[in-house]
Amino acid sequence: MEWIRRETIGHGSFSTVSLATTSGSSTTTLFPPLIAVKSSGVVCSAALMNERYVLDYLGDSSEIVRCFGEGKTVENGEEVYNLFLEYASGGNLADRIKNSGEGLPEFEVRRFTRSIVKGLCHIHKNGFSHCDLKLENVLVFDDGYDHVKISDFGLAKRTRSSEEVVGGAEIRGTPLYMAPECVNHGEFESPADIWALGCSVVEMSSGKTAWCLDEGDMMGSNNNVMSLMVRIGSGDEVPRIPVELSEEGKDFVSKCFVKDAAERWTAQMLLDHPFLAVDDGHESGGSYLSLRCGEEDEASVSPRNPFDFPGWNSVHSPVNESVRFSSLVRSPEERISGLVSEMIVVPDWSVSCDWVNVR
Numbered sequence: 001m002e003w004i005r006r007e008t009i010g011h012g013s014f015s016t017v018s019l020a021t022t023s024g025s026s027t028t029t030l031f032p033p034l035i036a037v038k039s040s041g042v043v044c045s046a047a048l049m050n051e052r053y054v055l056d057y058l059g060d061s062s063e064i065v066r067c068f069g070e071g072k073t074v075e076n077g078e079e080v081y082n083l084f085l086e087y088a089s090g091g092n093l094a095d096r097i098k099n100s101g102e103g104l105p106e107f108e109v110r111r112f113t114r115s116i117v118k119g120l121c122h123i124h125k126n127g128f129s130h131c132d133l134k135l136e137n138v139l140v141f142d143d144g145y146d147h148v149k150i151s152d153f154g155l156a157k158r159t160r161s162s163e164e165v166v167g168g169a170e171i172r173g174t175p176l177y178m179a180p181e182c183v184n185h186g187e188f189e190s191p192a193d194i195w196a197l198g199c200s201v202v203e204m205s206s207g208k209t210a211w212c213l214d215e216g217d218m219m220g221s222n223n224n225v226m227s228l229m230v231r232i233g234s235g236d237e238v239p240r241i242p243v244e245l246s247e248e249g250k251d252f253v254s255k256c257f258v259k260d261a262a263e264r265w266t267a268q269m270l271l272d273h274p275f276l277a278v279d280d281g282h283e284s285g286g287s288y289l290s291l292r293c294g295e296e297d298e299a300s301v302s303p304r305n306p307f308d309f310p311g312w313n314s315v316h317s318p319v320n321e322s323v324r325f326s327s328l329v330r331s332p333e334e335r336i337s338g339l340v341s342e343m344i345v346v347p348d349w350s351v352s353c354d355w356v357n358v359r
């Protein structure tokens, strides 16, 4: 494919994202005239290559950003690795909410959440965990109506099999979205994506990141990673659920914020939650109508645990994960301190949306 790099449209900890125009035969065959090119120096392109691998494996899904391939260029004397992605003209969902200065109306929260959950179902069924779900990684597309897709698979990993020992010192993702088992045991599996989904719904609905709803607590004088990790990892506290959400919305989020990962709802279970039953007509099937005409009672029944649900599917997949740091068995207290102050390998702490990313 021939392409020309245009303006920069995004920055991440691993890469720079540019708009690009395609030319030649590509415009009439495989590639759209505008694409996004995600680039990093070849020497530090492991995350981008991982993203390419995962996107290839996942194949086409209408809830996951599409990848058109990869290529290398030499720019300013440096060899650059480029990933070609479909271009999201609406940018990311976090910016959209930040710019509007408030949360989204609930019908939009429901619609976007439904897409994210469908995307997670696809990812988890294929044996992967995303490991960095947050609104910055949810892109907005406008094809006559707004819809969203999950992006940024740089930290995605194979789901661990039940026999595999957890990498106790592994860290990935963004602290504000981390689940208790990530903080306490370095366990980054599909339930952790569901916890991050709950944080994303809170943010969509309130306009504020989860944990920051308690004004002046996390964002004020006590703004530090240690206290956040302790809150996430210990006790019964979960992020506050926005009052503006409907009862169905509150129930949905509460199913994501179950501290015990084994008891947390799966993406497949959440797909049938009444909060997601509204169909705005852009999806096939008119599920809203059919629900209203007969299935409402059945769909509203909340299973009491993950094994109590008719649509529950167990996902077991082969292991192919290289743990980033050596495995250690440590107590939660030691681990939390370690995450914050004494990393075995010093992480890249980069500021993102008033908080830090841990790599």
Ligand SMILES: Nc1ncnc2c1ncn2[C@@H]1O[C@H](COP(=O)(O)OP(=O)(O)OP(=O)(O)O)[C@@H](O)[C@H]1O
Pocket: 009, 010, 011, 012, 013, 014, 015, 016, 017, 036, 038, 065, 085, 086, 087, 088, 089, 091, 092, 132, 136, 137, 139, 151, 152, 154, 357
């Ligand atoms: N396909 C795309 N279309 C439009 N904008 C995009 C696209 N991909 C990424 N962006 C923009 O670039 C930003 C950074 O991209 P991305 O999160 O994928 O990079 P990253 O290096 O993996 O970042 P991080 O891991 O720190 O979140 C996104 O938040 C989004 O605003």
